[in-house]
Amino acid sequence: MTTSTRAEPRLGHTYADALPELVTDWRAEEPLDPGLVVLNEPLAASLGLDPAWLRGEEGVRFLLGAHVPDGARPVAQVYAGHQFGGYSPRLGDGRALLLGEITTEDGALRDLHLKGSGRTPYARGGDGRAVLGPMLREHVVSEAMHALGIPTTRSLAVVATGRPVVREDGTLPGAVLARVARSHLRVGTFQYARALDDPALLRRLAEQAIARHHPAAAQSDAPALALFEAVRNAQARLVAQWMGVGFVHGVLNTDNVTISGESIDYGPCAFLDAADPGAVFSSIDHQGRYAWGNQPAVTGWNLARLAESLLPLIAEDAGVDTDGAVELATASLSRFATSYAAAWHDVLRAKLGLPAGLSDDALAPLGEDLMALVRGGEGGPPVDHTGFFRDLSAAARGDVAPARDRVLDVAAFDEWVATWRALDPDADAMDRANPVHVPRNHLVEEALEAATAGDLDPLRRLLEAVTSPYEVGDVDARYREPAPASFGAYTTYCGT
Ligand SMILES: Nc1ncnc2c1ncn2[C@@H]1O[C@H](COP(=O)(O)OP(=O)(O)OP(=O)(O)O)[C@@H](O)[C@H]1O
Ligand SMILES: [Mg+2]
Numbered sequence: 121m122t123t124s125t126r127a128e129p130r131l132g133h134t135y136a137d138a139l140p141e142l143v144t145d146w147r148a149e150e151p152l153d154p155g156l157v158v159l160n161e162p163l164a165a166s167l168g169l170d171p172a173w174l175r176g177e178e179g180v181r182f183l184l185g186a187h188v189p190d191g192a193r194p195v196a197q198v199y200a201g202h203q204f205g206g207y208s209p210r211l212g213d214g215r216a217l218l219l220g221e222i223t224t225e226d227g228a229l230r231d232l233h234l235k236g237s238g239r240t241p242y243a244r245g246g247d248g249r250a251v252l253g254p255m256l257r258e259h260v261v262s263e264a265m266h267a268l269g270i271p272t273t274r275s276l277a278v279v280a281t282g283r284p285v286v287r288e289d290g291t292l293p294g295a296v297l298a299r300v301a302r303s304h305l306r307v308g309t310f311q312y313a314r315a316l317d318d319p320a321l322l323r324r325l326a327e328q329a330i331a332r333h334h335p336a337a338a339q340s341d342a343p344a345l346a347l348f349e350a351v352r353n354a355q356a357r358l359v360a361q362w363m364g365v366g367f368v369h370g371v372l373n374t375d376n377v378t379i380s381g382e383s384i385d386y387g388p389c390a391f392l393d394a395a396d397p398g399a400v401f402s403s404i405d406h407q408g409r410y411a412w413g414n415q416p417a418v419t420g421w422n423l424a425r426l427a428e429s430l431l432p433l434i435a436e437d438a439g440v441d442t443d444g445a446v447e448l449a450t451a452s453l454s455r456f457a458t459s460y461a462a463a464w465h466d467v468l469r470a471k472l473g474l475p476a477g478l479s480d481d482a483l484a485p486l487g488e489d490l491m492a493l494v495r496g497g498e499g500g501p502p503v504d505h506t507g508f509f510r511d512l513s514a515a516a517r518g519d520v521a522p523a524r525d526r527v528l529d530v531a532a533f534d535e536w537v538a539t540w541r542a543l544d545p546d547a548d549a550m551d552r553a554n555p556v557h558v559p560r561n562h563l564v565e566e567a568l569e570a571a572t573a574g575d576l577d578p579l580r581r582l583l584e585a586v587t588s589p590y591e592v593g594d595v596d597a598r599y600r601e602p603a604p605a606s607f608g609a610y611t612t613y614c615g616t
Contacts, residue, residue: 127170127173127178127179128173128189128190129168129169129182129189129222129232130189130191130222130223131189131191131192131193131219131220131221131222131232132220132221132222132223132229133192133193133195133220133221134221134229134328135195135197135218135221135231135303135328136193136195136218136220138324138327138328139321139324139325139328141313141316141318141321142197142198142199142309142312142313142321142325143195143196143197143198143218144195144196144198144240144241144242145193145194145195146194146195146196146217146240146241147185147188147194147217148184148185148186148194148217148234148237148238148296149237149238149239149248149249149281149283150186151181151184151186151279151281151282151283151296152281152282152283153280153281153282154180154181154184154186154279154280154281154282155180155279155280155282156174156175156180156183156277156279156280157252157256157277157278157279157280157295157571157576158256158259158275158277158278158576158579158583159171159174159175159276159277160259160263160274160275160276160277163274163275163276163300164276164277166224167222167224167230167276167300168222168224168225169222169276174277180279183234183276183277183279183296183298184234184237184279184281184296185217185219185234185237185238185296188219192219192220193220194217194218194219194220195217195218196212196213196214196216196217196218196240196241196242197212197213197216197218197304197309198210198211198212198213198242198309198312199211199212199306199308199309199311199312199375200308200309200311200312200315200374200375201306201307201308201311201373201374201375201376202308202311202373202374202375202422202425203373203375204373204404204405204407204409205409207311208375209312209315210242210312211242211308211375212240212241212242212312213240213242214239214240214242214243214244214246214248215235215236215237215238215239215240215243215246215247215248215249215250216233216234216235216236216237216240217233217234217237217240218231218232218233218304219232219233219234220232222300228302229302229303229332230300230301230302231299231300231301231302231303231304232276232298232299232300233298233299233300233301233304234296234297234298234299235250235255235258235296235297235299236248236249236250236251236255236281236294236295236296236297237296246615247285247286249281249283249285249294250285250294250295250296250297250616251285251287251292251293251294251295251616252278252280252292252293252294252295252571252572253292253568253569253571253572253616254387254568254613254616255278255295255296255297256278256295256567256568256571256579257386257564257568258275258297258299258385258386258387259275259278259297259583260559260564260567260579260582260583260586261386261389261559261564262274262275262299262383262386263275263583263586263587264557264558264559264586264587264589265367265383266587267586267587267588267589268361268365268555268558268589269361270358270361270362270365270367270383271354271357271358271361271380271381271382271383272382272383272384273299273300273301273382273383273384274299274300274301275297275298275299275300276298276299276300277297277298278295278296278297278298279295279296279298280293280294280295281293281294281295281296282294287616292572293572301378301380301382301384302332302333302378302380302382303328303329303332303333303378303379303380304378304384305325305328305329305332305333305378305379305380306374306375306376306377306378306379306384307374307375307377307378307379307422307423307425307426307429308373308374308375308377309325309379310322310325310326310379310426310429310430311374311425311429313325313429314428314429314430314431314432319432319433319436322429322430322432322433323433323436326343326344326347326430326433329347329351329379330343330346330347332380333350333351333354333379333380333381334346334347334350334351334354336350337349337350341437342434342437342438342448343433343437344430344433344434344436344437345430345434345437345438345448345449345452347430348423348426348427348430348434348449348452349452349455351379351381351423351426352423352452352453352455352456352459353459353463354380354381355377355381355419355422355423356416356419356456356459356460356462356463357381357463357466358381358382358383359415359416359419359460359463360416360460360463360464360466360467361463361467362383362415363412363415363416363464363467364464364467364468364470364471365391365505365506365555365558366391366392366395366412366505366506366558367383367389367390367391367392367412368389368390368391368392368399368400368401368410368411368412368415369383369385369389369410369415370387370388370389370390370401370402370405370410370612370614371385371387371388371389371402371405371410371614372409372410372415372418372419372422374422374425374426377419377422377426387612387613387614387615387616388401388402388403388404388405388612388613388614389401389612390561390610390612391506391558391559391560391561392412392505392506393504393505393506393560393561393602393603394496394501394502394503394504394505394602395412395494395495395496395502395503395504395505395508396412396413396495396496396502397411397412397413397414397495398411398412398413399411399412399413400412401561401610401611401612402611402612402613402614403611403612403613403614404614416460416464419456419460420453420456420457420460423453423456424453427449427450427452427453428449430449431445431446431449432445434448434449461480461484462480464487465480465483465484465487468483468487469483470549470550470553471509471512471550471553471554472486472487472490472512472540472545472550473513473516473545473546473547473549473550473553474543474545474546475546478543486536486539486540489532489536490536490540492532493527493529493532493533493536494508496527496528500527500528500529501528503526503527504526504602506554506555506556506558506560506600507526507600507601507602508523508526508527509554510551510554510555510556510600511523511526512550512554513547513548513550513551513554514547515537515541516541516545516546516547516550517547520534520537523537524537551590552590553590554590555589555590556589556590556591556592556595556600557585557586557588557589557595557599557600558586558589559582559586560599560601560602560603561603561607561610562603562604562607562610563578563582563585563598563599564582565610566578566582567579567581567582581596581599582599585599
């Protein structure tokens with residue numbers, strides 16, 4: 121095979137063909153002076169893309185949407201969404217394009233999507249652009265999540281456009297993020313389709329979602345409800361994993377909740393240092409709706425919006441009226457709490473090095489007592505989430521001091537450790553479940569600031585650390601420390 125035949129990627133457009141009502145054919149904005157900032161070579165290779173070609177002039181233009189391979193059909197996808205509880209009937213890719221789908225070796229589809237590629241018909245008041253710093257943040261955090269074993273969209277590349285982008289805090293360099301996802305189907309996509317009041321379209325959308333993400337639901341007598349349950353369980357597992365690593369998504373609007381169960385949209389996200397359930401970083405989340413400890417509950421709320429959207433199909437499948445469908449959906453939604461508890465217990469069992477056979481009933485009180493210690497409460501301030509859990513593996517090996525030194529209520533801690541160690545925790549397994557390196561906020565900011573000023577070294581070092589999250593390796597110790605007090609309170613921003 122010659123390089124040139126390998127080079128030109130072949131992109132499908134299954135989604136655009138199946139759901140023409142939910143897309144608009146569109147082209148990316150011409151870049152001014154494109155420059156590849158970061159390329160994810162292993163991901164490129166796993167998708168059958170040629171990294172050498174991607175680095176070349178044509179490849180970089182491809183990553184910006186300016187070079188469209190033969191047969192590709194770039195589209196902007198429409199979706200709706202509840203944003204902070206308020207419904208927006210028409211959001212959609214305002215600054216993004218779905219370039220198309222790549223078929224992996226095992227026959228699965230992967231969306232290739234560009235964020236920051238210019239205004240689309242869904243741009244509303246926006247300029248269609250994205251800023252280099254936030255796109256690099258999405259690159260770092262999504263690759264960290266992937267390395268942590270958490271389902272996520274991936275970042276293939278970040279390309280500078282050479283266009284200055286005007287934001288509140290000044291003029292900043294523009295960039296496009298090339299993102300890979302199992303799909304970009306969101307709860308908001310279903311809300312949009314439901315509002316069109318066209319059951320046949322809603323059915324086609326559900327069939328797409330089932331075929332791409334939850335194929336077992338196709339075998340069910342009640343496929344729409346089976347789809348809902350599959351999404352419910354995938355979201356329960358996802359949020360439990362976020363809670364386990366101290367991840368705060370920051371903007372869990374229904375348009376940022378995927379049907380696949382992958383994390384998406386790393387706009388205002390953050391990782392905790394102090395494990396405070398009320399931790400909020402986003403500048404606009406005044407009520408703490410998307411606080412760390414509120415994520416399971418708000419995911420339940422978002423799933424209720426999905427269930428509502430599916431009601432006509434649930435009714436049709438079961439041969440019942442709307443009231444009957446509401447009853448079925450409500451019963452299914454009410455099992456989210458159980459589903460989440462089971463997922464959280466799986467996360468906790470792994471973090472505590474306890475055997476899979478340990479029952480939830482035995483685990484639950486242990487977990488509650490531990491989380492009370494971690495939160496601090498009356499016994500003191502919250503502890504550093506990542507550092508504390510990692511120190512617990514030393515405790516499993518008999519060196520209790522590092523974890524003990526982190527908590528104020530040492531008597532409660534000692535009692536807890538004695539109960540836990542009696543269960544014979546596996547310290548090596550804990551080292552594979554409790555990261556040493558997460559993209560801590562101060563490190564992310566430092567790397568983005570340097571990258572914006574043209575120095576990519578801190579970004580590379582951070583990427584190296586967070587893509588080997590479980591290995592201490594020879595990574596500088598500062599990559600595993602919480603932010604110094606001088607870093608102050610951290611604030612993140614949406615839509616930059
Ligand atoms: N600069 C912009 N120009 C046009 N539309 C924008 C812009 N920024 C955000 N939007 C639109 O506003 C909505 C909310 O944006 P948000 O900050 O959640 O990020 P996003 O662009 O949606 O990315 P994602 O695809 O990761 O969800 C989306 O419909 C988005 O397309
Ligand atoms: Mg979004």
